[in-house]
Amino acid sequence: MTPALASLRAVPTLLRVGFAEAAAYRTEMVVWVLSTTMPLVMMLLWTSIADVAAVQGAGGAAWSSGDFVGYFLSVFIVRQLVAAWAAWELNFEIRQGTLALRLLRPIHPLLAFATSNLAYLPLRTLVTLPVVALLVVTHRDALATDLRAWLLWPVSVACAWGITFFVNVTVGALAFVTDSSLKLMDLWFAFFFVFSGYLVPLELFPPWLEALSAWLPFRYVLAVPVEVMTGRAAFDEALGLVLRQAAWLGVLGSVAAATWRFGVRRFQAFGG
Amino acid sequence: MRRAASLVLVQLRASVMLAAQYRLDFVLDLLIGAFWTVAAVLPLVVVYRGSSKAGVPGWTFGETLLVVGCFITLQAVIDGAISPSLTSVLDHVRKGTLDFVLLKPHDAQLLVSTARFHPWRVAGLVHAGVVFAVGFSEVGRGPALSGVAQALVLLTASTLLLYSLWLLIVSVSFFAVKVDNLGSLFTSIFDAARWPAPVFRGAFRVVFTFVIPLVVMTTFPAEALLGRLPGTTLAASVLGALGFGFAARVVWKASLARYTSAGG
Numbered sequence: 158m159t160p161a162l163a164s165l166r167a168v169p170t171l172l173r174v175g176f177a178e179a180a181a182y183r184t185e186m187v188v189w190v191l192s193t194t195m196p197l198v199m200m201l202l203w204t205s206i207a208d209v210a211a212v213q214g215a216g217g218a219a220w221s222s223g224d225f226v227g228y229f230l231s232v233f234i235v236r237q238l239v240a241a242w243a244a245w246e247l248n249f250e251i252r253q254g255t256l257a258l259r260l261l262r263p264i265h266p267l268l269a270f271a272t273s274n275l276a277y278l279p280l281r282t283l284v285t286l287p288v289v290a291l292l293v294v295t296h297r298d299a300l301a302t303d304l305r306a307w308l309l310w311p312v313s314v315a316c317a318w319g320i321t322f323f324v325n326v327t328v329g330a331l332a333f334v335t336d337s338s339l340k341l342m343d344l345w346f347a348f349f350f351v352f353s354g355y356l357v358p359l360e361l362f363p364p365w366l367e368a369l370s371a372w373l374p375f376r377y378v379l380a381v382p383v384e385v386m387t388g389r390a391a392f393d394e395a396l397g398l399v400l401r402q403a404a405w406l407g408v409l410g411s412v413a414a415a416t417w418r419f420g421v422r423r424f425q426a427f428g429g
Numbered sequence: 430m431r432r433a434a435s436l437v438l439v440q441l442r443a444s445v446m447l448a449a450q451y452r453l454d455f456v457l458d459l460l461i462g463a464f465w466t467v468a469a470v471l472p473l474v475v476v477y478r479g480s481s482k483a484g485v486p487g488w489t490f491g492e493t494l495l496v497v498g499c500f501i502t503l504q505a506v507i508d509g510a511i512s513p514s515l516t517s518v519l520d521h522v523r524k525g526t527l528d529f530v531l532l533k534p535h536d537a538q539l540l541v542s543t544a545r546f547h548p549w550r551v552a553g554l555v556h557a558g559v560v561f562a563v564g565f566s567e568v569g570r571g572p573a574l575s576g577v578a579q580a581l582v583l584l585t586a587s588t589l590l591l592y593s594l595w596l597l598i599v600s601v602s603f604f605a606v607k608v609d610n611l612g613s614l615f616t617s618i619f620d621a622a623r624w625p626a627p628v629f630r631g632a633f634r635v636v637f638t639f640v641i642p643l644v645v646m647t648t649f650p651a652e653a654l655l656g657r658l659p660g661t662t663l664a665a666s667v668l669g670a671l672g673f674g675f676a677a678r679v680v681w682k683a684s685l686a687r688y689t690s691a692g693g
Contacts, residue, residue: 185610192614198621199472202485205628206476209486340457347464356472363478 164264168272171264175276186277190284193236199356200229214360227299227387228358230292235382236355237285238278238314241322243270244342247329252336256424267326267417274322301388309395313382316402320378323406323413330413333420348373354380360389374409377402436535437543444513444546451549458552466556469497469623488625491567495651498561499584500623503646505553506588507595507619513545515595516612522602525690538681541599542592572654579653579663586670587646591619593670593677594641600677600684622647642669 179186203225206212211219220228247270250256259266292300301307324345331338350356352375359370359380370376381398384390390398448454477490485493518541521527530544531537565571572580598611621629622643629637629644637643645666652658 188610188614192610192617194617195620198624201621201630201633202472202476202624202628205486205630206484212476337454337457340461344461344464347461347468350465350468351471356468357475361475363475 160263164268167264168268171269171272172276175273176279178273179277179280183280186280187284189240190237190281193233193240195350196229196232196236196355199232200225203229212361214358218360220358220361223296224299225358227292227296228383228389230288230296231299231383231387232355232379233288234285234292235314235317235379235386237281239317239321239378239382240277240281241274241318241325243267243274243322244325244329244339246270246273247326248332248339251329251332251420251424260421260424267413270326271322275318299387301386303388303392305392306385306388306395309392309399310382310385313385313395313399313402316399316406317378317382319406320374320402320409323409324374326413327409327416330416330420333423349375349378352376353378354383374405377405433535433539436539440543441546445548448546448548455549455552458549459555462552462556466501466560469501470494470560473497485625486627488627489568491564491569492651492655493625494560494564494567495654496625496647497623498557498564499580499647499650501553501557501560502584503587503591503622504619505550505557507591507616508553509547509550511588511592511595512612512616513547514542515599517541517545518599519602519612522599522688527688528690531685531688537685538596538678542596568655573656576654576656579658580650583645583650583653583663583666586667587650589670589674590642590646593673596677596681600680603684603688619643625651642666642673645669 203212203220204222207220207222207225211221212225213219247256250259256266259269262269301310325342328338328341328345331341352359352370352373354376359367359376362370370380377398381390381395381402384398385395473490473493477484477493484490488496518527521530521541527541530540533540594615595612598615601611618641621637626634626638626644626648634644638645649658649662649666653663
């Protein structure tokens, strides 16, 4: 059996282990979910403004209070689904030297990190369900009606997760070289807040800023799946956006792989 | 009292010496903080976009910037002086090393609360200063001296409030292990403090004024700077903060009494 096939066969078990871990630390996970309530706070801000007068987007689209509710509830849901935190785990294991154990195992460490992050998905989805119910019951008209959009949506979410994960790996692997690689993650988040549609729907940006966001990776981590599910992007446009997501996935995947290979060679498992 | 003061000074000096080894961190904090400041201000720029009709009801762009300024100031206080120490308590509890702190012949709350500072986070005050300056130039007039004094009183009270909230979180950690992310939860709730009070309506208004008093922390100081905060509100806020601090102390003592250590 080739190593790749062996790794693949281990995936279900790894996912089961990860799920058990998620179930064991469920309180911690719920707290993590609660700590991503920023979209809900933004929803309060924007609805308080849109209740006075509809907000005019740069493209001419008017956003009513209900539009904002639909948008930010979707942001909250997508944010839960695309979460990855391998940067912190990787950083921790490199500094503590425990990564050595993972390197000895016959499974690629990155596969192990990916499955352990993914295994939290079922429980995270469960926690998100009340918000989904709220969204469907109260603001169904804010969701896409095109069935094709809903077929595209899982692909878009998967790409967004992949991009997030590869960025995590890249930053985490920089811990091979520098002690303060997590500061980079902080920087990533500052940009993410601005350019991913997390605080402001990108459509409301001044045109030059919106154009800039199209060329940065942040939009493809969050805004694209949200735009697909809210039907803000028509199907053809959405298809183009998902293709760009795939392109980013490829680019960042190569960067992550290169950083990892470069870093592992320097790894000395200090700590002991 | 003198002993307590000298103790705090010793701990502070240790933190400063530690930070002095990582001088580059100041520049990094300054840079990353600048991006966060942009992230905080940008939604406002989009909301107002030069129009006076749009925006948070009753608040102009400049006035809202003053709230953001207070928010950034307090965030620097949290990151620099409050959360580093209390995060280390969470660590102590998990590892069981809190016992060593408790053995020391001084009040445990004081010891754990001053254990660690991040002096370089004063970088945040630079950003807050910039935001205040832009805010006042938008408003078109500077603050009155009495307004500044009131705002300083309120910000001090807010620091006490934030510290008390953090202490309550730490108290929770005695009972529920592996809640080290409660700190992030706290930070993300505090994120809501960057908007003026009218953003919160109905139940949110009540919660954020009395339970998690975010409104007291940023909206009130901004109103004081604008010279439109009633004296009674000021007095009530200070009294409330003192009450909060006292309650946190009581809860801390009660939790500590039930602390059973990690047990190996």
